Amino acid sequence: MCGLLVSHGIERGDRVGIFMEDNVYTYASLLGILACGACYVPLNAHNPLERNRGIVDDAGIKAVLYTEEEDKARELAGSASARCQAFHNQVVSISDPLLPVDHVPGDLCYLLFTSGTTGKPKGVPIYHRNLSAFLDMMLESGRYAFDRNDRFLQMFELTFDLSVFSYLIPLSVGASLYPIPRKRVAYLEVADILEAKEITVALMVPSVINYLKPYFGEIRLPKMKYSLFCGEALYHDTLASWALCVPHAKIENLYGPTEATIFCMRYEWDSGEPPHPQGKGIVPIGKAMEGMVVFNANEHNSSEEGELCLSGEQVTSGYWNNPGKTAEAFGKTDSGNTFYRTGDLCKVDQTGNFLYLGRIDNQVKIDGHRVELEEIEFHTRAFCGDQQVIAVVHTSGAGAYYILLFIESKKEIRKGLEEYLRKQLPVYMIPKATVTVDVFPLNSNGKTDRKAVLRNYLQQVERDSLLAKNLSRGK
Amino acid sequence: MNIEEITGKLKAVFEKVLEQEPIVITRELSAKDIEKWDSLRHIQLISEVEAAFCIKFKLREIMSMSNVGDLLDLISSKQGAPRK
Numbered sequence: 001m002c003g004l005l006v007s008h009g010i011e012r013g014d015r016v017g018i019f020m021e022d023n024v025y026t027y028a029s030l031l032g033i034l035a036c037g038a039c040y041v042p043l044n045a046h047n048p049l050e051r052n053r054g055i056v057d058d059a060g061i062k063a064v065l066y067t068e069e070e071d072k073a074r075e076l077a078g079s080a081s082a083r084c085q086a087f088h089n090q091v092v093s094i095s096d097p098l099l100p101v102d103h104v105p106g107d108l109c110y111l112l113f114t115s116g117t118t119g120k121p122k123g124v125p126i127y128h129r130n131l132s133a134f135l136d137m138m139l140e141s142g143r144y145a146f147d148r149n150d151r152f153l154q155m156f157e158l159t160f161d162l163s164v165f166s167y168l169i170p171l172s173v174g175a176s177l178y179p180i181p182r183k184r185v186a187y188l189e190v191a192d193i194l195e196a197k198e199i200t201v202a203l204m205v206p207s208v209i210n211y212l213k214p215y216f217g218e219i220r221l222p223k224m225k226y227s228l229f230c231g232e233a234l235y236h237d238t239l240a241s242w243a244l245c246v247p248h249a250k251i252e253n254l255y256g257p258t259e260a261t262i263f264c265m266r267y268e269w270d271s272g273e274p275p276h277p278q279g280k281g282i283v284p285i286g287k288a289m290e291g292m293v294v295f296n297a298n299e300h301n302s303s304e305e306g307e308l309c310l311s312g313e314q315v316t317s318g319y320w321n322n323p324g325k326t327a328e329a330f331g332k333t334d335s336g337n338t339f340y341r342t343g344d345l346c347k348v349d350q351t352g353n354f355l356y357l358g359r360i361d362n363q364v365k366i367d368g369h370r371v372e373l374e375e376i377e378f379h380t381r382a383f384c385g386d387q388q389v390i391a392v393v394h395t396s397g398a399g400a401y402y403i404l405l406f407i408e409s410k411k412e413i414r415k416g417l418e419e420y421l422r423k424q425l426p427v428y429m430i431p432k433a434t435v436t437v438d439v440f441p442l443n444s445n446g447k448t449d450r451k452a453v454l455r456n457y458l459q460q461v462e463r464d465s466l467l468a469k470n471l472s473r474g475k
Numbered sequence: 476m477n478i479e480e481i482t483g484k485l486k487a488v489f490e491k492v493l494e495q496e497p498i499v500i501t502r503e504l505s506a507k508d509i510e511k512w513d514s515l516r517h518i519q520l521i522s523e524v525e526a527a528f529c530i531k532f533k534l535r536e537i538m539s540m541s542n543v544g545d546l547l548d549l550i551s552s553k554q555g556a557p558r559k
Contacts, residue, residue, distance in 0.1 A: 185506055185513065185514045185517040186514055188538050192538050207514075211514060211518055212534070215533070215534035215537075218533060218535065367514065402515055427510065427513070428513075432515075
């Protein structure tokens with residue numbers, strides 16, 4: 001792979017796009033890109049062309065690799081503003097052996113794009129010094145006993161940085177990894193692989209166990225050594241039931257944004273422990289991992305609620321080509337170290353464990369994907385003109401989150417909107433329902449009351465469903 | 476309940492949960508054919524099918540289903556109807 005990239009003129013520091021596909025070539029490509037000193041930028045071939053093209057231009061991607069999605073790769077490369085080639089990530093044999101390029105800590109490693117509030121995805125560059133710090137913490141701290149006999153679950157898309165843990169840690173220790181096929185719904189694929197492959201290390205988003213909860217009685221995974229969770233709030237009750245499915249596993253709740261390289265806080269959960277008294281049913285996110293410093297931005301009283309800030313070698317230096325957003329989210333500590341403001345509201349308990357309390361902005365997580373609700377609102381407004389628009393997230397009874405979109409309008413203007421949004425946004429950001437409301441309610445500050453909009457809608461849905469039940473009874 | 480009746484009932488459940496009309500129920504139909512058929516809707520489908528037919532699926536049964544044909548067979552077997 002490395003030889004192929006070099007033969008196409010890819011050099012150290014170049015950005016290479018890669019379509020995530022379910023095959024060994026995709027993983028070989030990641031290693032090939034890193035070995036020749038370049039940086040990988042994962043792309044979802046099924047995302048709208050416009051969105052992918054924006055990423056190719058913003059990242060200055062020189063080549064897009066594909067296995068099966070040739071047409072999409074060629075169309076994308078052809079639409080780029082600067083020269084970009086598309087080529088098949090086949091493994092070729094070369095006569096002269098190639099040695100991996102020696103990285104320096106400041107070399108780019110991967111560049112991930114996450115949802116942005118201004119309608120444009122935001123690039124998070126991770127450098128080799130960031131990833132090395134993460135790998136040292138995972139492999140050198142002596143905390144985890146991974147070995148070549150382990151079998152790791154890989155349930156994440158490569159655009160989601162938890163994938164880096166799930167493919168790179170097993171490859172680093174000579175263990176095997178089992179990516180989930182993407183033919184059926186994800187949580188069923190996970191359940192299947194956990195059991196069939198006798199997975200010993202599984203990093204999952206809590207949504208998976210929320211979905212599987214009705215079937216815990218049928219799941220028993222005695223080989224599991226580490227059952228790790230990250231990416232969303234983890235609920236104590238669900239975890240306590242899950243613990244019975246993995247009787248020999250060490251269970252940890254991990255925390256960390258993409259900007260601080262995969263995860264950087266840990267809470268070791270004990271199966272006998274009661275729910276945290278201040279946790280509102282959510283498992284704490286614990287303490288900083290080795291090499292990281294975590295603090296509550298509420299300097300005057302750190303036991304009060306405040307924004308969670310992170311500092312240490314795993315924290316990137318800022319967003320890609322975006323000094324404005326970098327200045328908003330990154331700062332310097334008194335000792336001159338970079339810190340990142342996570343936007344997560346936290347509180348520290350008496351034992352020094354951090355508790356996650358929610359967001360200070362409108363970012364939400366859908367199956368672990370970061371979603372800025374403003375990005376959905378931005379594109380909806382672009383479609384509807386001057387209408388006021390609100391995107392909110394709602395939790396279903398099954399513990400799954402989904403997006404509802406409200407438009408302030410006396411006319412019906414939803415026609416064609418979903419089709420338009422599908423051209424702009426990834427599938428997980430498409431609202432599950434769109435509702436027009438004559439006038440949005442206001443709160444005491446005169447601002448749109450987002451919570452009241454949702455509350456009114458849910459009450460209406462409940463009334464409608466009662467009415468339907470009564471009508472069907474009367475038949 | 477014969478297979479036609481099961482198919483008709485299933486069609487109503489699919490159209491309600493996937494918010495799409497009409498959905499043509501074929502044995503080959505699967506999640507990859509309908510964009511809205513994601514994890515969340517899959518859970519809703521399973522629980523609505525369970526309620527509509529007064530049956531309960533096991534996880535292993537849900538995992539082994541790869542298309543609507545498998546689902547139809549499973550519903551028939553749980554209802555004691557002859558398979559087609």
